[in-house]
Amino acid sequence: MLFQVRHEHTNEHCPGASDELGDRLAKWWAELKANPDLKVLTGYVSPMDHTFYITVEAEEIGPLLRGLGPLNSIGTGYTTPIISLDQALPLADEGVFQLPEA
Numbered sequence: 811m812l813f814q815v816r817h818e819h820t821n822e823h824c825p826g827a828s829d830e831l832g833d834r835l836a837k838w839w840a841e842l843k844a845n846p847d848l849k850v851l852t853g854y855v856s857p858m859d860h861t862f863y864i865t866v867e868a869e870e871i872g873p874l875l876r877g878l879g880p881l882n883s884i885g886t887g888y889t890t891p892i893i894s895l896d897q898a899l900p901l902a903d904e905g906v907f908q909l910p911e912a
């Protein structure tokens with residue numbers, strides 16, 4: 811299953827503003843990408859907004875929580891299950907996203 815992660819942190823907790831925190835984040839990122847139970851598909855950052863965007867694939871929630879949970883120590887995370895547009899469009903054609911008739 812695919813998950814879109816958005817993580818936000820404050821200027822005070824920015825890894826770019828602290829050598830120690832930056833080193834810890836770099837180690838965490840390397841370990842996340844090497845995790846055999848997760849597949850990191852993308853990782854982007856908006857430095858001006860102190861926001862990370864990470865897309866991962868995981869079969870189970872446990873590895874996702876263990877892999878991404880450490881980010882919560884420096885900010886707030888939002889994790890959303892997602893599907894591709896190629897998967898969503900046929901579901902929309904089936905009426906999956908519509909309320910039933912009254």
